[in-house]
Amino acid sequence: MPLADDDEFDPDVVTADVAACPRCGAAHIRISFRPLTNHDPAAPYRVYGLCPTTNQPVLATIEVVGEKAEEPGAPNPPAG
Numbered sequence: 001m002p003l004a005d006d007d008e009f010d011p012d013v014v015t016a017d018v019a020a021c022p023r024c025g026a027a028h029i030r031i032s033f034r035p036l037t038n039h040d041p042a043a044p045y046r047v048y049g050l051c052p053t054t055n056q057p058v059l060a061t062i063e064v065v066g067e068k069a070e071e072p073g074a075p076n077p078p079a080g
């Protein structure tokens with residue numbers, strides 16, 4: 001699957017600023033993050049971007065603001 005160009009609108013892509021890049025330590029403006037495929041449900045990271053300095057992945061979480069997100073509580077009854 002070819003990657004879309006940055007100027008093409010893709011609803012799966014989230015653009016965010018990175019204050020302190022975990023790869024190079026610098027601040028990056030408007031990094032594009034895409035959803036991780038088969039991410040570990042127990043892991044906090046849901047999306048990845050690329051550090052423009054090192055071209056290495058930057059993993060991040062997504063926090064939904066202004067819209068009701070899924071409740072974190074488990075719907076299952078307690079075991080017993």
Ligand SMILES: [Zn+2]
Pocket residue numbers: 021022023024025026028051052053054
């Ligand atoms: Zn970086």
